[in-house]
Amino acid sequence: MKANHKLGTYIRRLVFALMILGLTPTLTLAQPSADTTPPSDAATRGLEIVVEADRRDTGFGDLTAEMTMILRNRHGEESTREIRNRTKEVDGDGDKTLIIFDEPRDIKGTAFLNYTHAVGPDEQWLYLPALKRVKRIASNNKSGPFMGSEFAYEDISSQEVEKYTYTYLRDEVLDGVDHFVIERYPVDENSGYTRQVAWYDQAAYRLQKIDFYDRKDDLLKTLTYHDYQQYLDHYWRADRMEMVNHQTGKSTTLLWSNYEFQVGLTDRDFDKNSLKRAR
């Protein structure tokens, strides 16, 4: 059953991508040399790499994990957040995510439910434990900071292929490892970025680095992924992510731990009643 879903999603995404590019179903699989790639082939190649990276991560079903977020200002002063995360893949659409805050203690029990949609706005609800109130919130705030950190909402939400268009730039050796370098352009006009440059390692198609360019096309932030671990002999997850804001000197570290895959989560674990019971 799972294989059919994976294949179905992959094919659906590929067809969607082809429709966007207006191409017939003959793909060039040759690796073009970097600087002489004609534009339309660069777009094809870019999308192809991203679709492959996405295919390799599809099918994990569901996962739970814990995250520690360390916020650092330009003086090096630190502030910590502890968060628990549960995520479930949705066949043919973006993931469902439930985030529960454990620290700081004054927001303990606050929870956030997000239904990511590949096309169109996400659906989001916030649970306020002091009032026992579930509030549906506007989901158009993509560019604002998540919990005062250097990660914007669009940075931490489930990355769907359809949320960007792509151009293959070049192959590059970074830290002694071969990478593909892709430029991607957010589709959503509420995005805070004009473009991003992403490095995928060629060995396993894992994201290793992203440069973010702001609305003035100046380099704003760089995100690097560290300490990748493999789960279920297939899915790669980084234990550590570092986001550095070059313009303000602030940075945020995300430390992930206790990853558990295929725990058996259902849609029931991502409804408003489960949001109210979230601990």
Add this chain to the structure above:
Amino acid sequence: MKRTRLFTLIALVALLMLPARIVAQELSGYVTAETRAFPSGPLAGEQHKSTGSMVFEPEWYYAWDRGDQTITFVPFLRLDLGDAARTHFDIRELYWQKAARSWEMKAGFAKVFWGVTESQHLVDIINQTDLVEQPDGEDKLGQPMVNFTWIKNWGVVDVFVLPWFRERTFPGRQGRLRGPLPVDTDQADVDRRLDLAARWSHTLGDFDIGVAHFYGTSREPRLLPGLDEAARPVLIPRYDVIHQTSLDVQYTTGAWLWKLETITRSGQDDRFLALTGGFEYTFSNIRNSGIDLGLLTEYLYDGRDKVAFGGRRLSPVPFEDDVFFGARLAFNDVQSTDVLGGVIIDRDTGASAVRVEAHRRLRDQWTADLEFGGFLNTSDEDQLYGLRRDSYLQLGVSYHF
């Protein structure tokens, strides 16, 4: 009060006998120290000028059965220096809950919130208001209940059986924010019965909808003039049995939230309709500063019969034909600083109730809250007139554990 203490004792004993395979066990909560200053002298000499108080609210939480069964216990205590009636103890929560694939069940003292609007919460009927806490009525007393929830793909159905009606708390004779006549809760007249409520709620695309019905003792009393044992004029709360049907809807699109709450109630004099409706628009991440500004507007209407009051006929509620303007400023900074401000203005008299609240985390486990409440431009044709000397400034510091 006696029953509250009995339940607490039962809870403590039950906690000692809990099943061994506990998945999670947590103690958390907060302690707050607050001071409230009233710049104007009070209407009556017996009312205090300024006051200080402390709040304790710990929370014990136990989960077992892979998190599907939980027990939560939240006692609450406020000690107030200025008003003896404001010193009070409550069981905010003391309930067992079980969650299954398509249903959930809860039994004990709990709190349930219904609603979508900001200026007032018309449809939020399950819990009694702990009015002595704050004049805006956002604080609630724990409500004993048995609640069964069915989760279907056409919506969620909640059924409530609500034994033990709880009376509203009011400031005492020495208290402020009480109007010219104090409420004599000792003489409260309650039509008791077993209260029942049911609600259907669902999300349909961009709409979140709830339809509910309540049959039982009204949480909101009628305040009738009377005399206390020393023959001083007081208001006596009368709680009637009512039928209340309500609708709450929110439509979410882009940066807009459109909200409506409306109720129709019978059993307190003639049937009447009340509604609160409006919108909220948010400017997100203004000029990449991280700051969000939300602007809110709501209209408040209450159609109930006017009552005789000081020689004229007035609506017994303050917001019978009023407009609310509010703003919500979230800095989204490391300290989670935010400021909320709002004013409710009577369309006839221009009498205004203002409220501004600021909140900020000071360091890891400490937060501060600053609040201003004002009653401005009041006239004797409005219920707010009795609060004209009770504008206040409040500062609180809380420790969270």
